[in-house]
Amino acid sequence: MNDRVKHIFIWPAFLLVLVITLFPLIYALTVSFQTVRIVPPTPARFVGFDNYADILANARFWGAIATTATIVIISVLAQYAIGLSVALALHHNVPGASLFRVTFLLPMFLAPVCVALIAKMIFHPVLGPANEFFSMFGLENLPFLTDPNFAIAVLIAIETWQWTPFVVLLMLAGLQNLPAEVFEAARVDNISAWRRFRDITFPMLLPLSAAVIFIRLIEGFKIIDTVFILTGGGPGTSTETLTLFAYNEGFKKFNIGMTSALSFLFLIVVIVFGTLYLAGARKLTQRYAQ
Amino acid sequence: MKNLLLSVAVLPLATIVHAECLPDYTGVTLTISTQNGPYVASALQTAAESWEAKTCGEVNLVEFPFGELYPKFLTGMSQQTGDFDVIGFIPAWVPDFAPYLSTMPAEMQQGEAWDDIHPVYRERLMSWGGEIKSATMDGDMHMLNFRSDLFEDEANKTAFMEQYGYDLAAPITWDQYYDIAEFFNESDAVNYGTAEAYARGGQQFWYFFSHAASYTNNPSNPGSMFFDPETMDAQINNEGWLRALEEYKRGLDFGPPGSLNNGSGDVRPLYAGGSVAMNLDWADSGILGATEGSIAGSVRTAMLPGSTQIWNHVTGEWDMFDEPVASPFLAFGGWQLAVPIDSKNQEAAWSYVAELTSPELSGAAIVTANTGVNPYRLSHYDNIENWLSIFTEEEARSYLSAQRASLDAPNVALDLRLPGFFSYTEILEIELSKALAGQVEPQEALNTIAAEWDELTDEFGRDSQLAAYRASMGLPPLN
Numbered sequence: 001m002n003d004r005v006k007h008i009f010i011w012p013a014f015l016l017v018l019v020i021t022l023f024p025l026i027y028a029l030t031v032s033f034q035t036v037r038i039v040p041p042t043p044a045r046f047v048g049f050d051n052y053a054d055i056l057a058n059a060r061f062w063g064a065i066a067t068t069a070t071i072v073i074i075s076v077l078a079q080y081a082i083g084l085s086v087a088l089a090l091h092h093n094v095p096g097a098s099l100f101r102v103t104f105l106l107p108m109f110l111a112p113v114c115v116a117l118i119a120k121m122i123f124h125p126v127l128g129p130a131n132e133f134f135s136m137f138g139l140e141n142l143p144f145l146t147d148p149n150f151a152i153a154v155l156i157a158i159e160t161w162q163w164t165p166f167v168v169l170l171m172l173a174g175l176q177n178l179p180a181e182v183f184e185a186a187r188v189d190n191i192s193a194w195r196r197f198r199d200i201t202f203p204m205l206l207p208l209s210a211a212v213i214f215i216r217l218i219e220g221f222k223i224i225d226t227v228f229i230l231t232g233g234g235p236g237t238s239t240e241t242l243t244l245f246a247y248n249e250g251f252k253k254f255n256i257g258m259t260s261a262l263s264f265l266f267l268i269v270v271i272v273f274g275t276l277y278l279a280g281a282r283k284l285t286q287r288y289a290q
Numbered sequence: 291m292k293n294l295l296l297s298v299a300v301l302p303l304a305t306i307v308h309a310e311c312l313p314d315y316t317g318v319t320l321t322i323s324t325q326n327g328p329y330v331a332s333a334l335q336t337a338a339e340s341w342e343a344k345t346c347g348e349v350n351l352v353e354f355p356f357g358e359l360y361p362k363f364l365t366g367m368s369q370q371t372g373d374f375d376v377i378g379f380i381p382a383w384v385p386d387f388a389p390y391l392s393t394m395p396a397e398m399q400q401g402e403a404w405d406d407i408h409p410v411y412r413e414r415l416m417s418w419g420g421e422i423k424s425a426t427m428d429g430d431m432h433m434l435n436f437r438s439d440l441f442e443d444e445a446n447k448t449a450f451m452e453q454y455g456y457d458l459a460a461p462i463t464w465d466q467y468y469d470i471a472e473f474f475n476e477s478d479a480v481n482y483g484t485a486e487a488y489a490r491g492g493q494q495f496w497y498f499f500s501h502a503a504s505y506t507n508n509p510s511n512p513g514s515m516f517f518d519p520e521t522m523d524a525q526i527n528n529e530g531w532l533r534a535l536e537e538y539k540r541g542l543d544f545g546p547p548g549s550l551n552n553g554s555g556d557v558r559p560l561y562a563g564g565s566v567a568m569n570l571d572w573a574d575s576g577i578l579g580a581t582e583g584s585i586a587g588s589v590r591t592a593m594l595p596g597s598t599q600i601w602n603h604v605t606g607e608w609d610m611f612d613e614p615v616a617s618p619f620l621a622f623g624g625w626q627l628a629v630p631i632d633s634k635n636q637e638a639a640w641s642y643v644a645e646l647t648s649p650e651l652s653g654a655a656i657v658t659a660n661t662g663v664n665p666y667r668l669s670h671y672d673n674i675e676n677w678l679s680i681f682t683e684e685e686a687r688s689y690l691s692a693q694r695a696s697l698d699a700p701n702v703a704l705d706l707r708l709p710g711f712f713s714y715t716e717i718l719e720i721e722l723s724k725a726l727a728g729q730v731e732p733q734e735a736l737n738t739i740a741a742e743w744d745e746l747t748d749e750f751g752r753d754s755q756l757a758a759y760r761a762s763m764g765l766p767p768l769n
Contacts, residue, residue: 038361039386040709040750041368125548141547146727232491235550235727237720251357252712 032260039254051261060237064245072220075159080213083167091175108165116229119158148238151231158226167212174208203288210281221270242266315347315638323352324378329662330625333655337646347638372632375639381415381623382711385758391628394422395640406649406667410697414764415623425643429666430624431696432500435561435575436568439588440479460592463614464537467595471544474567483544485560485569490723492553495715496621501538503619503703504597505530513763514603516706522756524743527736530601535732573664576689580681589685591692594618618696619703707762710750717742
């Protein structure tokens with residue numbers, strides 16, 4: 001009797017989750033094995049793994065992975081390094097810590113499109129303040145957004161600027177939850193500040209650090225707004241990220257089958273990067289735990 | 291009895307109220323859709339108010355971001371949802387939309403208002419497969435904008451004559467254009483020579499097309515600018531296109547640093563703010579310069595430069611001409627309106643279109659700020675008085691005569707209109723920006739584009755694409 005009642009309660013929720021979560025994924029997966037074009041309207045036809053094979057043979061796809069990985073890895077490392085340093089400073093109650101806490105968090109609240117528009121003005125090759133700054137050193141009119149290397153550096157800088165506050169916020173919360181008695185004992189033993197950080201603070205924060213970096217890596221792979229506004233993926237495809245590539249396939253070419261396949265490949269790329277990262281992070285955490 | 295008398299008394303009143311609605315569309319609600327305002331949408335709103343007052347119908351204006359228009363319209367029409375009674379869209383989409391659009395009523399295709407539309411719009415851009423499927427509500431083409439204060443300055447004229455051996459005036463060939471750009475770029479009179487759009491996603495390809503039209507739109511082989519109209523083979527890697535790309539790239543030397551990242555939105559203030567002596571753009575630069583810029587009174591407009599050589603893809607040689615042949619390019623072609631077949635209010639919808647495109651309302655829209663509506667009727671070009679709220683008389687004459695001359699040019703070049711337009715232009719944009727950034731040689735970029743265009747054509751169906759291309763170029767179907 002009890003079992004039957006249980007099913008009455010479980011099945012509606014299960015079906016709801018199935019419809020809301022799984023159905024779109026299963027539908028997209030089905031479409032990824034078909035040629036479906038809205039423009040010109042093409043009837044759906046099963047093509048097996050052709051869409052996946054076409055994408056994997058496409059240099060633009062691998063270029064987009066390389067660009068995305070470069071931006072994400074460098075910017076997340078920078079976010080973590082700067083974020084942890086700022087969090088440590090704020091944790092030690094530097095003068096004006098409350099003001100800094102609020103100020104440092106502001107970039108995170110801005111929409112990426114607004115950030116990109118602000119950056120476009122800052123990095124304007126003639127009128128932007130970045131040009132004025134570099135002009136003081138004799139470096140006038142640098143091609144901030146038109147040279148592939150400069151453009152990627154600018155994108156990394158913007159990502160770092162906007163998302164470091166996220167790292168600060170979480171690391172500060174982590175620092176405030178560390179047991180105070182451990183640090184007091186270290187001070188009594190006259191252990192230097194650097195060793196306290198290296199041997200106590202950093203290892204104790206490591207699980208949190210691993211989680212924060214993981215979240216930023218996953219989020220970072222979704223970068224599209226800033227690239228779209230600042231460079232449009234150009235020159236050529238040198239700053240085109242995976243999501244922008246998928247957007248162009250889906251909303252410029254309306255090649256729905258290909259776009260679905262691309263979405264799943266994107267998922268695989270993120271899973272691969274995520275798994276590699278988690279494996280490395282686990283090893284590191286275990287080593288410090290010993 | 292009392293009630294009967296009251297009814298009899300009220301009946302004439304009701305007839306009077308009814309008579310005010312001509313034609314009477316009481317109870318009809320039109321759903322009209324276009325891009326987010328103010329551009330275009332504000333013109334649709336103004337016309338909606340006018341139409342509602344005349345017909346007692348109602349209009350529901352639905353706006354979407356530009357990027358969403360195409361899939362929303364196409365999906366709605368192909369699934370026969372009846373979501374829209376009137377759609378505002380761009381000519382490049384006509385090949386994809388045409389099967390789902392109703393034909394303009396015969397009574398709208400006659401009379402003074404009809405004859406007043408410039409024939410290029412009326413007979414070529416509004417027509418598809420021999421039927422009028424849409425109504426132009428905005429005229430668009432690329433033009434050359436220049437500053438009269440610089441071009442008419444005696445010191446500049448003398449210096450230019452000494453340096454180049456001919457008079458400083460609006461260029462009629464691209465060689466002259468680059469001479470003038472170089473002259474002003476080196477001069478102290480102005481910061482830079484010229485400005486064009488080069489950014490990927492910044493409408494760069496229309497600027498490239500404007501150059502290419504002069505070297506590839508051969509009057510001996512109509513419709514052969516983009517594809518061979520017999521085989522649908524891409525022509526974009528021939529010598530005419532190569533020359534156009536090399537010249538287009540050369541313009542980077544005469545613009546501000548960072549021009550490679552300039553879209554059309556950047557090109558306008560550069561001209562209107564007085565930073566450049568010339569620019570290429572749609573009509574917007576002239577309006578901006580005269581109303582909000584620092585060059586008011588000095589805004590001058592000319593037809594795009596032409597060439598004395600045009601590539602002949604049939605002979606594989608340059609055709610030479612004694613005089614420069616103007617091949618002004620109708621970039622974009624201007625916004626259009628159409629009534630989908632699945633609209634349940636087709637008659638009322640076309641009546642709304644007639645109201646919006648009437649000489650009276652369109653005449654007001656072209657001189658109203660932020661409507662985004664540019665001239666397309668003969669009366670728009672002839673009525674100088676109408677423009678004096680924006681321009682000085684000289685500016686207005688220059689602005690209107692350049693547009694009229696472009697449309698009247700015997701070798702006017704039509705924009706690419708083909709199913710899968712964005713698939714073709716995306717390939718183009720990527721390779722074009724690589725070539726402009728110096729990542730690949732121009733010929734290599736063009737060869738890649740041609741190969742990928744051919745692949746795309748095969749994928750979409752060569753025969754159907756060829757038929758659509760010929761229709762877009764006004765050529766009869768092949769047997």
